[in-house]
Amino acid sequence: MTTTSSPHSHPLDEALQLAPSPSAAAGQYEGHTHAGYWNMVGPFGGITAAALLRALMQHPDRLGDPLSLTVNYAGALAAGPFAVQAVPVRTNRSTQHWTLSILQADAEGAQVVTTTATAVTAVRRETWSVGDVPMPVVPPPTEHKAIVAPQGAVEWLRRYEMRPIAGFVPRTWDGSGDHSLTQLWMRDAPERPLDFCALAALADVFFPRVWLRRARQVPAGTVSITVYFHAGAAQLQETGTGYLLGQARGQEFRNGFFDQTVQLWNEAGTMLATSHQIVYYKE
């Protein structure tokens, strides 16, 4: 598949273009990595999570909206085409359980699994609802400067407008870190109305907590991420192209792996998603 790009299309939509595989069963799609979301040795993890979710969203048998998504990064994707498989393994009355994977041809041409995933979609009804983690009280987005990705920075950083509030990347790597909490306002760049795929990707924009906690830039990469979607169509529409307040914090750093908890609210203070990941770090 060739990625067709138009001057009017958003880079996120370009990156998430999936074509049904010719002469294959439903749920088999072909995609292509996008240079605009490139990280150091493969695509930005958030765009890979979004591509898996997109496959599920396109599936003709889908029931309901995304409720949870877990993505396991088994191996880096190389630049080029890839295949996505999305299988609804069990459909209940109001929930549907999915297994997903991404495969890519290796140097010898054999298809190997680069990414595994599971997801649950659900038909949701209005019920008693309450938020138990209120949005932190912080100044509005316009009162924080957007960061400008420095020359040589990984490309995907330019696909997000990020306005740090607290706990951004240390300026000096002097081992002086004493916490792992980051808060920032953020949205797609250029602006784009929020949907489930964009939300999944936004859950993964936080730089590795270990850099902040140690004020030391060691190699690190997400091994597994889970996103719980609290937003439905109404909350996505209410959010539109507005900013999200993202908050990330590490809980435990131990012997090569740390975990991270994430909350994402919209400007109105509505919790849109919570997320967790476990991340590899070196030494």
Next chain:
Amino acid sequence: MTTTSSPHSHPLDEALQLAPSPSAAAGQYEGHTHAGYWNMVGPFGGITAAALLRALMQHPDRLGDPLSLTVNYAGALAAGPFAVQAVPVRTNRSTQHWTLSILQADAEGAQVVTTTATAVTAVRRETWSVGDVPMPVVPPPTEHKAIVAPQGAVEWLRRYEMRPIAGFVPRTWDGSGDHSLTQLWMRDAPERPLDFCALAALADVFFPRVWLRRARQVPAGTVSITVYFHAGAAQLQETGTGYLLGQARGQEFRNGFFDQTVQLWNEAGTMLATSHQIVYYKE
């Protein structure tokens, strides 16, 4: 398979007995539900998670120790035999990615998926480590009374010694709830040296947060749980048969689903695991 029970075996070990399927490929196991871990309409979710992990632990090709486990409860298991499939889909130098599932014969004898899961195992090395969520300062286990499961309570409650500290099940269901934080000391009953499977099950012992938050007992059930293992063999051994301090809190309750974050420390204050789940609730 018939569950063989001896007067000296621990109920957890009985419940996790998995026999390699005769004339099947590696990673196919046969188990049987255990009456001692029965919940309302199926087994306690924690025991199902533990059984999936046990399959992976028994697999001849396993590399390293559990790092993450995500279990999706697609349908209730009926009392009786079930099959577990554990497939190492990708093995890297120090991490291994697994897909797992539980299948059970339905009324017509067809094998249907009741549970899907993914896991990552890893060979861990000693590195810089630090805890960023210290254990809450609470009185020791002996200063809190163990609860006695009331007559008619679900059976699995009797498989755990629970000593509530704060936020236990409301005494009156009067809609007066105002928070969702529970803290308790807990361990297997009878005592049993902690291992990865027991730890996975312990991550799921918390009653539904919605009961506490609303002081109202509505139908609720886990849809998906993720456990991140921070403990290695050394921390498990250090813990032995001691108590864990478990802490659970809801973040967002919205339109039929809430999420829950969990931390588990041993008595020495070492974080053993963190966990998250998304839970269905009615009305």
